[in-house]
Amino acid sequence: xxxxxxxxxxxxxxxxxxxxxxxxxxxxxxxxxxxxxxxxxxxxxxxxxxxxxxxxxxxxxxxxxxxxxxxxxxxxxxxxxxxxxxxxxxxxxxxxxxxxxxxxxxxxxxxxxxxxxxxxxxxxxxxxxxxxxxxxxxxxxxxxxxxxxxxxxxxxxxxxxxxxxxxxxxxxxxxxxxxxxxxxxxxxxxxxxxxxxxxxxxxxxxxxxxxxxxxxxxxxxxxxxxxxxxxxxxxxxxxxxxxxxxxxxxxxxxxxxxxxxxxxxxxxxxxxxxxxxxxxxxxxxxxxxxxxxxxxxxxxxxxxxxxxxxxxxxxxxxxxxxxxxxxxxxxxxxxxxxxxxxxxxxxxx
Amino acid sequence: xxxxxxxxxxxxxxxxxxxxxxxxxxxxxxxxxxxxxxxxxxxxxxxxxxxxxxxxxxxxxxxxxxxxxxxxxxxxxxxxxxxxxxxxxxxxxxxxxxxxxxxxxxxxxx
Numbered sequence: 001x002x003x004x005x006x007x008x009x010x011x012x013x014x015x016x017x018x019x020x021x022x023x024x025x026x027x028x029x030x031x032x033x034x035x036x037x038x039x040x041x042x043x044x045x046x047x048x049x050x051x052x053x054x055x056x057x058x059x060x061x062x063x064x065x066x067x068x069x070x071x072x073x074x075x076x077x078x079x080x081x082x083x084x085x086x087x088x089x090x091x092x093x094x095x096x097x098x099x100x101x102x103x104x105x106x107x108x109x110x111x112x113x114x115x116x117x118x119x120x121x122x123x124x125x126x127x128x129x130x131x132x133x134x135x136x137x138x139x140x141x142x143x144x145x146x147x148x149x150x151x152x153x154x155x156x157x158x159x160x161x162x163x164x165x166x167x168x169x170x171x172x173x174x175x176x177x178x179x180x181x182x183x184x185x186x187x188x189x190x191x192x193x194x195x196x197x198x199x200x201x202x203x204x205x206x207x208x209x210x211x212x213x214x215x216x217x218x219x220x221x222x223x224x225x226x227x228x229x230x231x232x233x234x235x236x237x238x239x240x241x242x243x244x245x246x247x248x249x250x251x252x253x254x255x256x257x258x259x260x261x262x263x264x265x266x267x268x269x270x271x272x273x274x275x276x277x278x279x280x281x282x283x284x285x286x287x288x289x290x291x292x293x294x295x296x297x298x299x300x301x302x303x304x305x306x307x308x309x310x311x312x313x314x315x316x317x318x319x320x321x322x323x324x325x326x327x328x329x330x331x332x333x334x335x336x337x338x339x340x341x342x343x344x345x346x347x348x349x
Numbered sequence: 350x351x352x353x354x355x356x357x358x359x360x361x362x363x364x365x366x367x368x369x370x371x372x373x374x375x376x377x378x379x380x381x382x383x384x385x386x387x388x389x390x391x392x393x394x395x396x397x398x399x400x401x402x403x404x405x406x407x408x409x410x411x412x413x414x415x416x417x418x419x420x421x422x423x424x425x426x427x428x429x430x431x432x433x434x435x436x437x438x439x440x441x442x443x444x445x446x447x448x449x450x451x452x453x454x455x456x457x458x459x
Contacts, residue, residue: 058440062447063398064391064409071400085392085403088410089352090359092385097363098370099382105367 139309155318168228171238171307175229177266178300180273182218184210185260187291208291210259212245214283218263219243221280225272227265231304233257238307253308269298356389376425377418380434384417385410387441390448397455417441 052060146163150156167173187208219237222230230237235252237243242253249256265272273296277284287294362368370378388410395401417437424433 055443058443059447062391062444063394063451064405066405066409067391067395067398067400067402070402070405074402082403084407085410086352086355088407089356089389090362092389092410093356093359093361094363094368095359095378095382095385097360097365098368099363099378101364101367102370102378 135309136306139306153318159318169239170310171229171236171241172310174304174306175266176301176303177228178269178298179227179264179266179302180222180269180276181297181299181302182222182263182265182276183260183293183295183297184215184218184263184287185293186210187293209248210250210261210287210292212243212250214287214292215243215250215261215263217283217286218280221276221283222263222265222272224279225265225267225275227267227272229266229304230263232263233261234305236304236307238310240310241307264299264302264304266302266304269300273298377421380417380421380437381414383438383441383445384413387444387448388413390445390452394448394451394455397452413441 147160150160150163168175215232219230219232232243232252235241235255235257237252242251244251246256249258250261251257265276276296284294388406391409392401392406395406420437421430421434424430427433
């Protein structure tokens with residue numbers, strides 16, 4: 001900065017006249033050099049007042065010429081506005097400190113909130129996982145205890161057999177085996193906006209979005225095609241599970257699903273697929289027309305979880321029909337026909 | 350001396366007390382601070398060269414801050430906010446540098 005010092009020392013005493021100052025500022029500006037600090041070009045002694053380059057004038061006026069003007073005019077007059085200058089210095093310092101303090105505060109606060117929320121979410125998820133594991137364990141215990149109690153009497157054994165027959169159809173146990181995987185997705189441009197909706201002749205508006213009625217149709221077609229167990233979006237369907245819409249979301253068993261909807265059905269894959277395409281032809285056509293892609297694949301390795309535990313709503317006590325060792329006693333007829341699966345329906349509001 | 354103490358008091362107060370600036374003022378605070386710094390450096394240099402005048406300091410401080418904020422506000426509304434504030438910062442930065450250099454020369458040579 002040595003060069004700049006010399007230039008401004010030379011320019012300082014002479015540029016006291018305001019007209020000259022204005023003229024120097026209005027001179028044709030030269031492009032600023034890229035580096036700071038720089039050594040300024042020396043200007044001729046008599047002309048630099050009128051044609052100072054922009055940079056020279058900025059640097060020359062760094063010490064406001066008003067100070068030297070006032071000093072030369074002041075003489076013995078006392079300085080005025082002292083308190084005002086003190087107050088302003090206070091304000092200036094305050095402003096600097098405020099800005100620095102503010103910058104330092106802003107970033108950590110946002111970070112802290114985010115970290116806290118993440119921690120909360122992780123904690124709650126862990127708690128839910130622990131509770132789910134507990135639920136499965138308790139269900140297993142219950143089933144074991146039930147079997148123990150029921151195996152002591154003949155009538156109990158008949159009831160136990162009935163329960164075992166029903167347990168797959170009612171979704172009370174996990175199921176594995178071959179079957180079909182049907183994936184239904186929203187149409188690619190279905191954002192639910194009115195612009196992409198298609199007006200049907202009967203006045204109803206069809207967007208590319210998959211509705212609960214269409215999903216019910218798919219599931220019912222799978223039941224009719226001979227599925228032994230059906231799940232949608234990982235949620236096993238029991239005879240009382242409802243698929244419905246709330247707002248813009250499809251819910252199964254009051255739990256939200258997101259597209260693409262994966263419907264798994266356990267059963268004989270080949271016959272099921274044939275029957276499914278037959279039974280579900282109208283819902284498949286409707287889905288095709290609105291642009292929702294449907295993909296059907298045969299699988300051999302499906303695993304469906306158990307449905308949520310069923311509530312006990314009614315109970316009748318078992319009569320004591322004699323000990324199991326009664327001679328000549330006829331064991332209860334064992335019916336092996338699977339109970340026809342009930343249709344999945346939506347809950348009516 | 351009192352003036353310097355006032356500056357220091359303001360700095361410390363701003364850092365420790367964390368006063369909340371009103372929302373509408375916040376975008377202009379940084380550029381106003383740079384303009385205020387320029388006025389303060391000019392005042393310190395004038396003091397060292399023996400030509401300090403309170404009235405000139407007050408006027409230059411206030412006008413610097415107001416003009417800088419006005420330029421940023423105008424630029425935001427015209428859509429050239431970034432470029433205008435760059436220009437303001439460049440000019441003020443050059444002035445601060447040259448005043449600081451003069452102060453340094455005064456302090457370490459004279």
